[in-house]
Amino acid sequence: MAEIKVEKKKPIWPWIIAGLIVLVILYFLFANGDDDEMIDETEQEQVIDTTSIEEENTANWDNNRNDTVGGVDGYLSYIGDESRMGIDHEYTNNAIIYLMNAVQAKANELNVNIDADIEEIRQKAEKITQDPMATNHADKIKDAGSDLTNVIENLQEEQFPDLSQDVQEVKSAVQDIDGSVLTLEQKDKVNKFFDEAGDVLNKMS
Template identity: 40%
Template sequence: MTEIKIEKKKSIFPWILLALGIIAAIWFLFFRNQEVVEPMETETTRENTQVPESNGAVNAYLMFIEDTEADMGLDHEYTNDALMKLTNAVEAKASETNFDVSDNIMKAKQIAEEITKDPMSKDHANKIRSAADILSSSMHNMQKEKFSNLTAEGNAVKTAAESIDPATLTLDQKDAVKSFFRTSAELLKKMN
């Protein structure tokens, strides 16, 4: 004779309880608080970086450093733009305060232009460091002579320039280069 096996049907009851438990948990977490939360109105204020119209170059540099979303890339356009704007700002501030930096400005502009000539060159960091040293020395000397109350800021610019390592590729030390640009902007802002 053949044997007939009868299998007992598995209960679906535990699955129904699990589904009800999940639904109850979702309801508890999301729908238990019926209060309508009014969105808060926030007022965005931006630090005023406007400088007198007579010094548009400083204003242009400050706005470039604050507002730019550009990042340093292989073409070094950002670095070139920042160095050129910083050079122009230092030149304008020196002119405004009757401080002579003309030799240093010419050297810094020449170096800034060289950066974009050969994008694959491995000595960009060396050139950026040279320009940073020239500009930080100019700003530091101007600060010592004309703005003696800004000693800490002048020293910060020198330190930021010295933190750029000529032996390291520029893209490997973006933070150090950007830090130099930011500390320079802070000093120029306080000189106004």
């Protein structure tokens, strides 16, 4: 009787394991590629966000150049919340901008050209936020404030002779600011200047 040879089937589990290993490798390859893309996209978004912030800070001055939007009312509304004065000097920076806009708007209303004066003041005031940790912000605020007070006084002398005492109070307030003392240590004096300037501009209506 002839012997029947029976061939044993080769097990298929090695192929299954090999397939799984290949799938795992492919998964990690594609997953890492997606992560890299996500990281790149995140980095791009961060760069865009940073650029936007920088452009916004720069535009803060450029967009307000010769801009009188808000005028005296906008200024009074802004300085109404004095608690916002912080170490980054954003409040005082913006208050100076609003004050310049208010003075410019008042001069336009009275047909008085103060463009040269405002431009000079603007160049001085821009330095207030260039270095948030600088210790001479009060000196810059006082300098810009004194120049603005002089412009207000010129408007008063030409158009509002009865407000001379009010202007003197503004001058006194700005002179009380000590340029050698940190701004945050004399917030009341800085805010008093902003308030007095707003008061006299409001009375010029």
